[in-house]
Amino acid sequence: MAGRGDIGVRIGLSAVIFVLDGPGLSVLTTHAQEVAPGLPFGPFDPTRHRTFELALRAFVTAQTGFRLGFVEQLYTFGDAGRDTPRAAPAGDPARQVSVGYLALTRDALAPPSADARWRPVESFFPWEARRAGRLPLIDEFLAPRLRAWADAEPGERRRRRVEALFALEDDAGWNEAAVLDRYELLYEAGLVAEAARDRPEPPAADDAPLLGQPMESDHRRILATGLGRLRSKLRYRPVLFDLAPETFTLSQLQAAAEAVSGLRLHKQNFRRGVERTGLVAPLGRTTTGTGGRPAELFTARLGAPEDGHAPGLALPALR
Incomplete structure (x- = not known):
């Protein structure tokens, strides 16, 4: 039996x-007051x-009017000191444990709930946007502070982490899936708003704003976990087709892969x-909706593979 102080x-x-x-x-967000x-x-x-x-599915529909399609469990978040999410009653001393889920949809319509809206992922993680090449944000702002x-x-541990995660050396490779590691490093360094909010003593004042749009509780950490998981899955599962339209050109498919990975890819x-994966099939017709010459239309071919393993997509980034 639990004791009175438990x-x-x-x-x-x-x-x-x-x-x-x-x-x-973009990611679906909800808002409560201000x-x-x-x-x-x-x-x-x-x-x-009956199940998580x-x-x-029930509360997402109730909060946002949105019905989920693909769903996958991410991780269980239960660290002590988590800011209490708004769903927990005020003054409740219970430890808040949150089970995170990843969900994908093709439906970008405005959610019917006034408290729900789609927000660009890069507004929360501006350092992850590398489709236009190497970021001045990293070289001019982050690198000197980190x-x-x-x-x-003392020692090299922090410097090695900084150099590896943010690819500060010219010949260093960028790991697009290490979203959570980069966010947590910025948190430790006091460069995201959640660090100032969660510490008894705020970080030293800086002449530049803290990075990215903060979120309530530890939701930006959960979002980082979801984005990293999605980027990892691109390489070994055909999850991109759960986001892309049912018919697409190869240029549109590449644009979708770039939007998810945050990378500029070699065409x-x-x-x-x-073509090597065999995941797409031509439809035998073209479209002029891309603004240039007629482009061939494709659809996903996602039947059960012979070896039981559905391949992902290569991400040949332009460095």
């Missing part, structure tokens, strides 16, 4: 829902909900990689 556990569910919205990747945007979030009630996933932060600790190498 702290219980409250289980909540958070949804990271992505859509291709115009030229970029607080920072958050992910759709709701409590799990074991007396009412059914509970997630190096100064690394030099404040001919990307097309050769797509």
Whole structure:
């Protein structure tokens, strides 16, 4: 039997829902009054909900008017000191544990709920937007601050992390899937708003604004986990077709891959990689909707592969 001073556990569910919205990747957010945007979030009630996933689908529809398609569990977030999400009653001392889910949709229509909206992912992680090449944000703003932060600790551990995660050397490779690692490093360095909010003493004042749009609770960490998972899955599962339209040109498919990965891809190498996978089939017709010469239309060919493993897409980035 739990003692009087014991702290219980409250289980909540958070949804990271992505859509291709115009030229970029967007995430569904919800708002309560004037607080920072958050992910759709709701409590799990074991007396009412048979499974986590059914509970997630029910409260996302209730909060946003949106019905989920593809859903995959991400991770369980239960660190002590998490800011209490709005779904937990005020003054409740229970430890808040949140089970995060990744969801994808092709439907970029405005959500019917006034408290829900699509927001560009890059507004939360501006350092992840590399489709136009190497970012001045990293070279001019982040690099000097991160190096100064690394030099404040004896040894090479911090500097190695900074150099590897943000590819500060000219010949260093960028790991597009390391979204969470980069966010957590910026948190440690005091360069994101959540760090100032969560620490007893705020970081030293700087002459530049803190990076990206903050989110309530630890929802930006959950979002980083979802974006990293989605980018990783591009390489070994055909998840891009859960976001792309049912018919597309190869240029449109490449644009979708660039929006998700945040990378600028090599056109001919990307097309050769797509053809090798056998994941697309020509429809025998063309479209002039791309603004140039007529382009051939394709659709996804996602039957069960002979070896039981559906391949992903190569991401031949232009460095």
